[in-house]
Amino acid sequence: MKLYRFLTGPDDASFCHKVTAALNKGWSLEGSPTYSFNAATGAMQCGQAVVKQVEGKEYDPEMKLSEQ
Numbered sequence: 001m002k003l004y005r006f007l008t009g010p011d012d013a014s015f016c017h018k019v020t021a022a023l024n025k026g027w028s029l030e031g032s033p034t035y036s037f038n039a040a041t042g043a044m045q046c047g048q049a050v051v052k053q054v055e056g057k058e059y060d061p062e063m064k065l066s067e068q
Contacts (some may be wrong), residue, residue: 001057001059006050022066027052028052034046052068
């Protein structure tokens with residue numbers, strides 16, 4: 001099965017660590033990163049899609065994607 005996640009976070013080191021952790025768990029970058037202003041918080045936000053191929057499992061909407 002192929003899994004998809006969209007990681008988001010503030011424009012700081014915590015976002016880079018979130019993406020780095022996903023890459024080190026076997027996820028791959030998918031597409032370009034995004035960068036936008038969040039008017040509600042007054043801060044810039046980052047986003048990055050990641051995908052992962054998992055063999056031997058079937059998709060279940062109840063699964064926690066970050067644990068795959």
